[in-house]
Amino acid sequence: MSSNGLKDLKDDLQRFEIRLKKSFGQNFLHDPVAIDRIMDACNIKHSDWVVEIGAGSGYLTSALAMNAHQVIAIEIDTDLRPLLLKTTGLTSNIRLIFGDVLEMDLSLLKPTVVVGNLPYYCSSAILRRWANQTPDVPAFFMLPEDVVKHLLASPGDSSYTAFSVYAQYAFSFKKLFEVHPSSFFPRPNVGSAFVSFNQPKTPRLPKQAEDHFISVVEGAFMLRRKTMVNSLSEAGFDADDVKSAMSFIGLEPNVRGETLNVDQFKRLAGFIPR
Numbered sequence: 001m002s003s004n005g006l007k008d009l010k011d012d013l014q015r016f017e018i019r020l021k022k023s024f025g026q027n028f029l030h031d032p033v034a035i036d037r038i039m040d041a042c043n044i045k046h047s048d049w050v051v052e053i054g055a056g057s058g059y060l061t062s063a064l065a066m067n068a069h070q071v072i073a074i075e076i077d078t079d080l081r082p083l084l085l086k087t088t089g090l091t092s093n094i095r096l097i098f099g100d101v102l103e104m105d106l107s108l109l110k111p112t113v114v115v116g117n118l119p120y121y122c123s124s125a126i127l128r129r130w131a132n133q134t135p136d137v138p139a140f141f142m143l144p145e146d147v148v149k150h151l152l153a154s155p156g157d158s159s160y161t162a163f164s165v166y167a168q169y170a171f172s173f174k175k176l177f178e179v180h181p182s183s184f185f186p187r188p189n190v191g192s193a194f195v196s197f198n199q200p201k202t203p204r205l206p207k208q209a210e211d212h213f214i215s216v217v218e219g220a221f222m223l224r225r226k227t228m229v230n231s232l233s234e235a236g237f238d239a240d241d242v243k244s245a246m247s248f249i250g251l252e253p254n255v256r257g258e259t260l261n262v263d264q265f266k267r268l269a270g271f272i273p274r
Helices: 005-015 034-043 058-067 078-088 118-131 145-150 163-172 207-220 227-236 239-248 262-271
Strands: 049-053 068-074 094-098 114-116 139-144 173-177 192-198
Touching: 005 118, 034 058, 034 114, 034 139, 034 173, 034 192, 049 058, 058 068, 058 078, 058 094, 058 114, 068 163, 078 094, 094 192, 114 145, 118 145, 118 163, 118 192, 139 145, 145 163, 145 173, 145 192, 145 262, 163 207, 207 262, 227 239, 239 262
Parallel strands: 049 068, 049 114, 068 094, 114 139
Antiparallel strands: 139 192, 173 192
């Protein structure tokens, strides 16, 4: 990739008559400085099999391939094929897969590292897929700042949601650095951050218990700013069972779901019948 990534990208999009699709949340990373920072953070080794989610322009794909043994780049937009073939240069250690990552089993690709520039509309779904299919594989994702706020939110914050609880339960993560909107084309309305993800510090629950825990969390946020008893009742849980479980773990009957942390939700779910 040349130092003038934005001009090259615009020229290539025009040459191949590629029209960007809002439905895919396309914001292509073109800034070589940002890509260098990503490469330093990922510390890709020659033995690594990297799965990249959202190849986009292929600029990051090519950088990953310079260090990795193999890069499997997944891209949902088949119209980007000519652009990706040009920018990746048909390098022998790059394999392009066109399809929806949400319909794939990442574990079958046997990655040692997962990397991606995730759009807002499907970032939480992709994070869940990584956590469920390849939880022992470290991941590095570029995420919109709005998503990162949900990840980092604490109980009581306006950004604290059911996804915040799930994320803080299902994996450990660290915000590594911010990336300015000017590093992307088209330029997004909000900034982004590069975040590392690993296994949670506390082991996850068995599958059935985890599914029940997630149902309780999602139900507790169904009616935000309503009491948890009302919200969980609306979600289909028995109000008396909820009240009994709350009393058992020392919660007041008028408490709201957005004030509970992960451990409190785990304890509560353990006393609400499935």
